[in-house]
Amino acid sequence: VTTRREDAILERVRSIPRGFVATYADLSPGAPRLAGRALAVTDQAVPWHRVVRSDGSVAKGRRQLRLLRAEGVPIRGDRVDLRLARYASPLAGEAGPRSGPGGDGIGVSAPPARALRPAR
DNA sequence: AACATGACCCCAT
C-alpha cells in the first residue's frame, strides 16, 4: 500500500534516465526513509535499481550493482560514482525538512532533462 | 501512548 507521498516518489523514480541514478534524499528530501519504504512496498514496475544511498552504496547488493553496470553506470568498488552518475533531480537544491506545504518538495513538475555526463 | 523497525541522511568525531 502506498500513500500519496509515496506515489509521487515512485513517479520520480520512473523519471530517472537509464544510465543514471538518484539518491533516496533526492526523491524525498527531509524524509528519505519514506522513499525506501515506497520502493519496499510497491508492486509497481519502477527502475528501483537506479536509487542509491547518498554515499553511493546500494541497498540491494550485488544484484543491484549488476543491473547498474549493465546500464553503464560508473561504479568504483562497491559503490556508484555519484559525481558522474547522479541525475540532476528536479528537487535538487530544495530545502530539507518541511519545505513548505506538503512537507516535502513533492509536487514539483517536470525534470530539467539537463544532461550530465553520459555514463561511461 | 510508547517502542521498535525500515531499500535513509546529516553532522561531528
Place this chain on the structure above:
DNA sequence: TATGGGGCCATGT
C-alpha cells in the same frame, strides 16, 4: 573512510 547520535515518515506491537 568509518562510527555514533539524533532526526525523518509510516507501520505494527
